[in-house]
Structures are given as structure tokens and as C-alpha cells.
Amino acid sequence: MKDETSQIEQRVKRYWYTDGIGELMGGGMFLLLGLYFSAQQYLGDQSFVGGLLQSGFVVIFIGGVFLGRWLVNVLKARVTYPRTGYVEYRANTGNTILMRVLAAVVAMTVAMASIFVARKFDMIDAIVAVSGVIVAIILIVKQGWSFGVGRFYFLSAASLVFGGILSVSGFARGYNLGMFYGLMGIAFAVSGGLTLKRYLRENPLPAESANE
Amino acid sequence: MSDDLRGLNDLDRLIHEPARLLIVTILSTVESADFLFLQRETGLTKGNLSAHLSKLEDAGYIKIEKTFKGKLPLTVCKLTAKGQKAYAGYRQQIQAFMDKTG
Numbered sequence: 001m002k003d004e005t006s007q008i009e010q011r012v013k014r015y016w017y018t019d020g021i022g023e024l025m026g027g028g029m030f031l032l033l034g035l036y037f038s039a040q041q042y043l044g045d046q047s048f049v050g051g052l053l054q055s056g057f058v059v060i061f062i063g064g065v066f067l068g069r070w071l072v073n074v075l076k077a078r079v080t081y082p083r084t085g086y087v088e089y090r091a092n093t094g095n096t097i098l099m100r101v102l103a104a105v106v107a108m109t110v111a112m113a114s115i116f117v118a119r120k121f122d123m124i125d126a127i128v129a130v131s132g133v134i135v136a137i138i139l140i141v142k143q144g145w146s147f148g149v150g151r152f153y154f155l156s157a158a159s160l161v162f163g164g165i166l167s168v169s170g171f172a173r174g175y176n177l178g179m180f181y182g183l184m185g186i187a188f189a190v191s192g193g194l195t196l197k198r199y200l201r202e203n204p205l206p207a208e209s210a211n212e
Numbered sequence: 213m214s215d216d217l218r219g220l221n222d223l224d225r226l227i228h229e230p231a232r233l234l235i236v237t238i239l240s241t242v243e244s245a246d247f248l249f250l251q252r253e254t255g256l257t258k259g260n261l262s263a264h265l266s267k268l269e270d271a272g273y274i275k276i277e278k279t280f281k282g283k284l285p286l287t288v289c290k291l292t293a294k295g296q297k298a299y300a301g302y303r304q305q306i307q308a309f310m311d312k313t314g
Binding site: 009012206 | 246247303
């Protein structure tokens with residue numbers, strides 16, 4: 001019975017990822033970061049707009065996250081809930097929060113170790129390589145939480161490949177980071193777009209509401 | 213009849229019915245879910261699902277609310293504290309029976 005309950009629980013949790021909307025928004029966030037780093041590199045620190053961009057990073061990032069969440073909710077209300085139903089998930093439990101803190105600590109440790117090694121040997125653009133590793137770790141952990149959504153493994157591999165290649169590309173750091181996040185944004189958008197396309201094909205809008 | 217089997221007589225029959233057990237199990241994993249989601253997950257017809265939900269609501273195990281998500285009307289179901297307790301008790305009984313009978 002425990003196994004069956006756990007299977008039902010996993011299926012219900014996977015439902016959040018069934019439409020690809022979250023990934024599309026994630027792709028949008030990555031593209032925004034890509035544009036930010038590229039623009040910063042292009043404008044430089046000395047220009048007024050460049051300085052404004054640098055000091056406004058936190059505002060842009062947090063604003064993007066809130067806008068993304070709002071858009072996900074709006075799109076799910078329009079696309080997903082009328083087709084396959086509405087689910088409100090429970091707030092994170094203490095265990096989930098602890099897991100996330102642990103994952104953040106692991107990611108930070110890997111990042112610090114990577115920076116140390118990269119600086120010592122002065123071989124690579126450490127920041128972009130570290131970004132690739134951190135994003136890959138976050139995606140693998142996310143995959144674990146999402147109970148078997150396999151496409152996160154591909155996105156994780158893409159992050160490692162993009163980070164690895166760009167770290168030895170020789171471009172300026174801002175463009176490197178811009179390209180890394182831009183490529184990840186495209187990968188997420190493609191993954192989310194294909195998932196959404198399949199979801200819409202498999203779940204046409206019911207002729208009448210099933211909510212009785 | 214052995215004591216092990218006799219223990220099954222005490223099972224909450226309202227939850228023990230397969231369709232209602234599925235509904236309660238789904239609702240135990242989320243904060244709330246709407247009629248359409250439950251219908252898709254359980255594979256029940258609208259009438260059948262309505263009947264089972266009514267029984268669970270009458271017993272005080274679930275709460276049904278008509279609400280809106282944006283402009284979309286939803287019939288949202290939520291497991292009550294009484295329902296959670298009943299479901300936990302049911303699981304314990306089944307687990308104890310499984311442990312005893314191996």
C-alpha cells in the first residue's frame with residue numbers, strides 16, 4: 001500500500017511539470033540573464049546605463065522571478081486547469097526546506113572548489129564553468145524532487161556542455177555568461193515548448209466544464 | 213476466524229471502497245484538487261465521482277467548495293482534519309494487517 005500511495009503521490013507531483021509552462025518561464029528567465037550579462041559587457045562599467053544595470057541586478061532578477069511566477073499562474077489558469085484540472089500543492093515541509101538548504105550548500109561548495117582550481121591553474125573562464133556546474137546540480141536535484149521528469153537530465157547535461165565549451169572559448173567573460181544563459185534559455189524554451197505542444201495535442205479543451 | 217482477519221472488520225468502510233480510497237489518497241497528497249483533476253486521475257464518470265464525493269463530504273472527510281481561479285469556475289475538494297485522521301487510521305490498520313499476515 002505504501003508503494004501505491006507513493007506512486008500516486010509522485011504522479012500528482014509530476015502533474016506540475018506536465019504542460020512545460022514552468023520550463024518556458026525558466027527559459028525566459030535564463031534569456032533575461034543572458035541579455036543582462038551581454039548588455040553589461042557591451043556597455044561596460046563606466047557608462048551610466050552599464051552602471052545602472054550592474055547596481056540593479058538584484059531588482060531585475062527578483063522582479064523577473066515574481067513576473068515569471070505570475071505568468072505561470074496566469075498561463076496555467078488559462079491552459080492547464082480547463083484541460084486537466086487544478087491542483088494546489090502543499091507548502092514546503094521542513095524536510096523539503098532542509099533538502100533545499102543542503103542542495104544550496106553542495107552547489108556553493110562545488111562552486112568555491114571550482115573557482116579555487118580554476119584560479120590556481122589559470123586555465124579557464126571559471127565563472128561560466130562554475131555556472132554550468134551549479135545549474136546542472138540544481139537541475140538534477142530538481143529532477144529528484146519532480147519524481148522522474150527525465151528531461152531535466154538532458155537540460156542538466158546541456159548546462160555542463162555549454163559551461164564547459166564556453167569556459168575555454170576565449171570570449172570576454174560577460175559575453176561568455178550571456179551566451180551560457182542565452183543557450184540555456186533556448187534549451188529550456190525548446191524543452192518547455194515541445195512539452196506544451198505534446199500536452200495540448202494530448203489534452204484538447206473539453207467541450208464543457210467537468211467541474212460539477 | 214483468526215484475530216488477524218477479524219481486525220479487518222474494524223476498517224473504515226467509507227474509505228475502504230476502492231474509488232473513495234483513491235480519491236482520499238490523491239487528496240492526502242495535495243492541499244486541494246478540483247473535480248476535473250480527480251475525474252482524470254480516478255477514471256470515474258462525473259456521476260460516479262459526484263456520488264463518492266458526496267458520501268465523503270457527508271461523513272465530514274472532505275470539504276467541497278465552488279470557487280474561481282481567474283475567470284475559471286472550479287469545484288475544489290480538500291481533505292478535512294477528520295478525513296486526514298480517518299485515512300491515517302485506515303493506513304495503520306492495513307499496515308498492521310499486512311505485517312501480521314506477512
